């Protein structure tokens with residue numbers, strides 16, 4: 001978890017900056033949970049077995065700072081955010097403050113959480129490494145591709161009404177997002 005350094009105090013060893021070093025932070029990357037449910041070959045986050053949550057109460061305590069920094073969107077990253085013990089309540093705190101939410105996910109737990117994600121999350125970005133056998137080999141998780149596909153389908157189904165999609169939640173893969181944001 002990234003913790004912001006305390007603000008320099010007058011009379012301290014370091015000279016005070018002329019202005020606040022960070023006045024605005026429109027997009028905040030936040031890791032609600034420290035562990036992951038994949039074991040990707042290019043990463044060592046999964047070696048964290050502590051499974052630490054950033055608690056809802058701790059988030060509430062940080063909200064004045066998010067307001068001061070005029071945070072407009074929080075990207076939930078990790079580890080795997082859906083491994084948090086109460087991510088729905090965590091998201092409620094952000095939504096109540098008018099902050100948009102993007103979920104970055106391995107997709108393995110999407111099916112389990114599909115019923116509430118469409119109402120609480122604006123965008124879901126899933127990591128997709130290639131066809132099933134390549135994706136599963138990189139993730140080092142059996143049936144990871146299949147679970148991801150089922151999760152995406154479940155969230156889409158949860159959003160459907162007889163008149164079309166119920167909410168504006170959208171999906172993209174991490175490759176799509178990288179391309180779109182570079183335009």
Ligand code: SF4
Nearest residue numbers: 036038040043045079
């Ligand atoms: S899904 Fe992301 S955080 Fe998890 S092991 Fe893979 S690269 Fe690391």
